[in-house]
Structure formats: structure tokens, C-alpha cells
Amino acid sequence: MLADVLLDGLGLGAIYAFIALGYTMVYGIIKLINFAHGEFFMVGAFVGYFALRDLGVDEVDLPQPLPILLAFLVAITLAATAAALLAVLTERLAYRPVRRAGRIAALLTAVGVSFFLQNLAVQVWGAGARAYPEPGIWLYVDDLPAKADADYKIRERVEAVVLKGDAIDTARKAALRAEGIERVYRTPDLTKEGKQGFVLLALLLWTPVLWWLVKRTRMGRAMRAVSEDADAARLMGININLIVAATFFLGAFVAGVGGVAYCATYGSVKPLTGWIPGLKAFIAAVIGGIGSIPGAIVGGLLLGVAEFAIPALLEQLGWADAKAFQDALAYVFLIIVLLVKPTGLLGKPQREKV
Amino acid sequence: MSAPLFETRHVTKRYGGLTAVGDVSLRLDAGDLVGCIGPNGAGKTTLFNLITGADPVTSGTIHWQDRDVTSLCDHQRARLGMARTFQNIRLWPDMSALDNVRAVYQGRPGSGLLASALRLPAFRRTEAAILDEAERLLDRMGLAAHAQARAVDLPYGEQRKLEICRALALSPQLLLLDEPAAGMNPTEKADLMHTVKALRSEFDLTILLIEHDMKFVMGICERIYVLDHGEQIAHGTPDEVRADERVIEAYLGGEAAC
Numbered sequence: 384m385l386a387d388v389l390l391d392g393l394g395l396g397a398i399y400a401f402i403a404l405g406y407t408m409v410y411g412i413i414k415l416i417n418f419a420h421g422e423f424f425m426v427g428a429f430v431g432y433f434a435l436r437d438l439g440v441d442e443v444d445l446p447q448p449l450p451i452l453l454a455f456l457v458a459i460t461l462a463a464t465a466a467a468l469l470a471v472l473t474e475r476l477a478y479r480p481v482r483r484a485g486r487i488a489a490l491l492t493a494v495g496v497s498f499f500l501q502n503l504a505v506q507v508w509g510a511g512a513r514a515y516p517e518p519g520i521w522l523y524v525d526d527l528p529a530k531a532d533a534d535y536k537i538r539e540r541v542e543a544v545v546l547k548g549d550a551i552d553t554a555r556k557a558a559l560r561a562e563g564i565e566r567v568y569r570t571p572d573l574t575k576e577g578k579q580g581f582v583l584l585a586l587l588l589w590t591p592v593l594w595w596l597v598k599r600t601r602m603g604r605a606m607r608a609v610s611e612d613a614d615a616a617r618l619m620g621i622n623i624n625l626i627v628a629a630t631f632f633l634g635a636f637v638a639g640v641g642g643v644a645y646c647a648t649y650g651s652v653k654p655l656t657g658w659i660p661g662l663k664a665f666i667a668a669v670i671g672g673i674g675s676i677p678g679a680i681v682g683g684l685l686l687g688v689a690e691f692a693i694p695a696l697l698e699q700l701g702w703a704d705a706k707a708f709q710d711a712l713a714y715v716f717l718i719i720v721l722l723v724k725p726t727g728l729l730g731k732p733q734r735e736k737v
Numbered sequence: 738m739s740a741p742l743f744e745t746r747h748v749t750k751r752y753g754g755l756t757a758v759g760d761v762s763l764r765l766d767a768g769d770l771v772g773c774i775g776p777n778g779a780g781k782t783t784l785f786n787l788i789t790g791a792d793p794v795t796s797g798t799i800h801w802q803d804r805d806v807t808s809l810c811d812h813q814r815a816r817l818g819m820a821r822t823f824q825n826i827r828l829w830p831d832m833s834a835l836d837n838v839r840a841v842y843q844g845r846p847g848s849g850l851l852a853s854a855l856r857l858p859a860f861r862r863t864e865a866a867i868l869d870e871a872e873r874l875l876d877r878m879g880l881a882a883h884a885q886a887r888a889v890d891l892p893y894g895e896q897r898k899l900e901i902c903r904a905l906a907l908s909p910q911l912l913l914l915d916e917p918a919a920g921m922n923p924t925e926k927a928d929l930m931h932t933v934k935a936l937r938s939e940f941d942l943t944i945l946l947i948e949h950d951m952k953f954v955m956g957i958c959e960r961i962y963v964l965d966h967g968e969q970i971a972h973g974t975p976d977e978v979r980a981d982e983r984v985i986e987a988y989l990g991g992e993a994a995c
């Protein structure tokens with residue numbers, strides 16, 4: 384029970400952390416809360432969806448792990464790159480023109496960009512949810528076992544058409560065929576826990592890479608310089624536009640990875656996919672101390688765990704409906720953290736420039 | 738006559754009704770060590786802001802080796818070879834002294850952004866070269882022992898020296914120092930005078946410095962520009978400036994008003 388809560392929480396939290404990194408890095412550099420960040424995540428998830436589908440991961444048999452792993456690697460790279468390029472484009476076209484117009488103007492621009500991208504995605508890809516391609520086995524309805532040994536679905540749908548344990552007789556098969564279903568798709572034996580473990584592992588691998596980029600490379604040092612005093616950085620020959628673009632690129636690249644991870648774990652993608660995780664990741668970034676990279680990771684993991692642990696705890700204490708308030712409780716958690724530490728857990732107090 | 742390294746032609750800066758800098762023309766030849774003095778609020782720092790592009794001019798032009806650079810933005814001018822320090826220290830406070838110096842190399846030409854990520858051996862070579870050069874600069878300014886300290890934790894005088902280090906990392910031709918000796922004790926000031934002079938020949942610099950300490954300015958500058966209320970009221974050798982009626986009046990008038 385405790386282990387379940389922890390794994391669920393850390394798995395979701397790792398995804399929040401992936402998204403929160405982008406929020407916090409962009410904020411650190413230009414003090415912009417990039418509301419469209421969740422949409423970069425969503426676009427990454429869509430690109431990952433098409434890549435996985437066209438690479439045919441859901442046509443491959445499970446006993447061939449290598450091509451599947453390779454397909455995921457390719458899909459994640461494509462998704463991350465697409466999200467990153469979109470972010471750079473957005474920065475260039477929407478944010479840079481208003482960078483000197485004040486923070487409210489920039490914030491409103493970001494909200495506008497967010498809605499624009501959501502609606503663009505609805506126009507291009509439709510509003511509905513699409514089942515995320517999962518590696519698995521296709522079976523003809525005729526070949527189904529008498530008692531379903533797993534969930535079976537069709538590609539376009541999130542819900543299973545045959546549930547694990549269903550009895551499948553000739554009548555049931557005929558009914559499926561009457562619906563136009565010739566083949567069904569066996570959900571893989573990859574458990575949710577397995578996927579969550581994977582996401583956690585990815586975060587664990589990515590964190591030192593990011594640390595190295597920021598602490599040990601020329602670009603990273605310039606990023607820190609810009610975030611600490613952008614005017615001084617410019618006067619020292621640092622090209623802010625380049626650094627800001629690089630920051631957007633890096634932040635959205637990670638969000639793209641998170642997008643594929645999130646949708647592969649939770650099963651579907653739609654134009655609104657980025658909305659709630661984006662908002663939660665923003666909360667995570669604030670909890671950790673916006674502008675702080677370790678803060679984003681700590682905040683993400685903490686929020687993920689809190690989201691499962693607090694309702695579970697309240698259920699234990701006798702509030703049967705606690706689970707239904709999971710999202711609201713996340714905000715309560717944010718408010719409590721901010722009351723105790725207004726700058727977030729690892730945030731620094733704002734230094735006054737004299 | 739050869740072209741000057743650097744020139745301002747009739748630059749003016751107005752903030753609303755206030756003329757912070759009015760019609761200032763100054764000229765620096767390669768190798769000059771020139772001072773800029775004036776009472777508080779005379780417009781000295783503003784002039785530096787105009788020169789470096791931190792603030793746009795209201796009118797007038799700025800020339801670099803006979804090229805009009807008025808339309809270039811601040812980081813482009815920095816890359817041309819002008820580096821500055823700040824009156825109110827503007828180091829990157831939470832970065833180490835070493836990183837304050839190393840961060841500047843991002844802006845230097847030839848530092849490919851993606852090359853660092855893709856070509857690992859080349860990346861490592863460049864990083865090593867940067868580390869080497871930064872450490873040499875810190876060592877030169879007597880800051881080697883503080884390399885790993887956060888800039889904000891350094892004593893005041895050391896922070897001023899670190900600003901000079903950071904400016905030198907740009908490999909500038911023109912070094913602009915805004916009150917480098919402010920807040921230093923007499924010994925430190927004497928040291929700094931010596932250092933500034935030595936840096937000029939060591940790094941082939943042209944130096945323009947703002948300083949309130951007359952002993953400092955008169956002691957090392959060959960020429961001095963005097964500003965008052967944004968206006969250029971005098972220009973000449975230390976002796977000429979010292980004897981100038983308007984300069985005496987500006988300073989005495991300023992003191993009398995206090």
C-alpha cells in the first residue's frame with residue numbers, strides 16, 4: 384500500500400519534474416511564466432504518438448524488445464526535438480517582441496500562445512483522445528483464447544473491447560466482428576509500475592546531464608550569468624537572444640520527453656493533454672522554488688507523492704471521498720508550502736538590485 | 738593623422754527634461770590612459786552607459802576605429818572590444834569568482850554553441866583553454882585564492898578587482914573603469930593605481946576611467962575630461978585641468994552647495 388502510493392507518486396512526480404524544469408529554467412532566465420510550456424509537452428506527445436505509430440511499435444511482437452526500445456528512443460528524440468523547435472519558434476515570434484514590455488504583457492502573451500496552440504492542435508489533430516501506441520501483439524478475433532488472458536483493445540480506442548477474464552465464445556466473436564472489429568490488440572505485459580520505473584530512471588539519468596550542462600559548459604555558465612544579471616551579461620558580450628533561445632530549446636526538449644513518457648504511461652493523447660500536467664508542473668516548480676533547477680526536481684517528486692499520499696492518508700482517517708479531491712489537494716499543498724516558505728523550498732529570496 | 742581608437746561625437750542623453758549628458762565629444766587613441774571626472778550627478782556613469790550601449794543616445798554618434806557603432810547593441814559593442822566595470826558592483830553574485838570570469842568566454846567569437854555538445858574532444862580542449870586563461874587572469878589580479886568563492890562573499894575591494902578580471906576576459910582594446918577605487922583604503926588604492934598602469938601595457942589596453950579620488954586620477958591619467966551637469970567643461974593634462982577656472986568653480990560650487 385505504502386509502496387504503491389510511493390511508486391505512483393514518484394512516477395507521476397518524475398513527469399512533473401520533467402515539465403517543471405522547463406518552467407523554472409525559462410523563469411530563471413527571463414522571469415517569464417511560460418504558460419505555453421504545457422503545450423510544448425502536448426505537441427511532443429503528439430509527435431511521439433505519430434512516430435511510434437508509424438514505426439509500428441504496436442505491430443511488433445513483444446518478444447522483440449530491441450526494435451521496440453529503438454522505436455521508443457527514436458520517437459522520444461523526434462518528440463523532444465519537435466517540442467524544442469516549437470519553443471524556439473514561439474519565443475522568437477511571440478515572446479521576444481514583448482520581452483521589454485513588462486511582465487504582465489509577457490504573461491498574457493504566454494496565456495494567449497497556450498490557447499492558440501491548444502486550438503491549433505484541435506484543428507489539426509481533432510479534439511478527441513487517441514490511444515497511445517503500445518508495443519503489443521495483434522490477434523485476429525478468431526484466435527482469441529476462450530478466456531481472455533489480458534485486456535484487448537483496438538488501436539483507436541483507449542478502453543479495452545475485451546477485458547481480462549472475459550469469456551469469449553462464438554457469439555462474442557460474432558458480436559465483435561459485427562462492430563467491424565477483425566483484429567484486436569493485446570495490451571502488453573508492461574505494467575504501469577514498469578513504465579513508471581522507466582520514467583524515474585530517465586529522470587535519474589537526465590538530472591546529472593542537466594547539472595553538467597548548467598555547471599560545466601560555456602552555455603550553462605552564460606545561462607546562469609543571464610539569470611543573475613542579464614544587463615551585466617549583455618555588457619560582457621553575452622548574446623541574450625541566443626541564451627534565451629537555448630534555454631527554451633532545452634526546457635521544451637525535456638518537456639517533449641516528458642510528454643511521451645506521460646502519454647505512454649497513462650495511455651492517451653489529446654490537445655488538452657498538456658493542460659493539467661502543465662499546471663501541476665508549474666505548481667511543482669513554485670513549490671520547489673521557481674528559478675531553481677534542483678527545486679523543480681524536488682518540487683515535482685514531492686507534488687507527485689503528495690497527490691497520492693494525502694488522499695490515501697485522508698481515506699485512512701475516514702474521508703471516503705478524498706480521492707475525488709486529488710487535484711484540489713495539490714493546490715492546498717502548494718498554499719501550505721508557500722505559507723511556510725514563500726520563496727518555495729529551494730528558492731532564493733529575491734535579491735534587490737541597487 | 739591616424740584614426741582614433743574610439744570617439745564620441747556630440748553625444749547627448751536626456752531623461753525627460755534632465756540632460757544627463759549634453760554634447761560630449763571625447764577621443765581616445767590606442768594606448769591612452771584617460772580620466773573622466775566631475776561632481777556627483779555630472780553624467781559620468783551615463784556617459785559610460787552610452788559608450789557601451791547600455792543606454793541609447795538621444796543624439797550624437799559613437800565611433801570605433803572610424804566606424805559608426807551607434808546602432809550596435811550592447812553585446813555587439815562588447816565583442817568589438819570594449820569592456821567595463823560598474824560603479825555599483827554588478828558581478829553575478831551566486832557564481833564563483835572563477836565562473837564569473839569564465840562566463841564571459843561564451844560571448845567571445847569562435848565559441849560554437851552546439852560544438853560544445855557534439856565535438857567532445859574539441860569541447861574539452863576549449864574548456865581547458867578557458868580555465869587556463871581565467872585562472873591566469875585571477876592570478877594576475879591576486880584573486881587566485883578566491884577562485885572558488887562566491888562573488889558575493891568576497892570582500893569589497895576584491896569584488897572590484899574581480900570586475901576588472903571579468904572585463905579583461907573579453908580581451909578588450911578599450912577598458913572602461915567606473916570608480917574602480919571606490920571604497921578602497923589608501924593602501925589598496927595605491928596598489929590599484931599601480932595595477933591599472935601595468936595592465937595597460939601588459940594587455941595593450943586603452944583605458945578610460947571615472948574616479949572621484951583626485952590623487953588617483955591625477956596620478957595616472959595623461960589626459961582628463963571634466964563633466965559638470967552633463968556638460969564637458971574642460972579637457973587637458975592633469976595640470977591644465979587643475980588650473981581650470983570652470984573646474985575649480987564646479988567643484989567648489991558643488992561643495993558650497995552641500
Ligand SMILES: Nc1ncnc2c1ncn2[C@@H]1O[C@H](COP(=O)(O)OP(=O)(O)OP(=O)(O)O)[C@@H](O)[C@H]1O
Pocket residue numbers: 752755756757775776777778779780781782783784824
Ligand atoms: N536611468 C535614469 N533615469 C533618469 N535619470 C537618470 C538615469 N540615470 C542617471 N540619471 C540622472 O542623470 C544624472 C547623471 O547621473 P550619472 O549617474 O551619470 O552621474 P555620475 O556622474 O556618474 O555621478 P556619481 O559621481 O554620483 O556616480 C543624474 O542627475 C541622475 O539622476
Ligand SMILES: [Mg+2]
Pocket residue numbers: 781782783824
Ligand atoms: Mg557614476
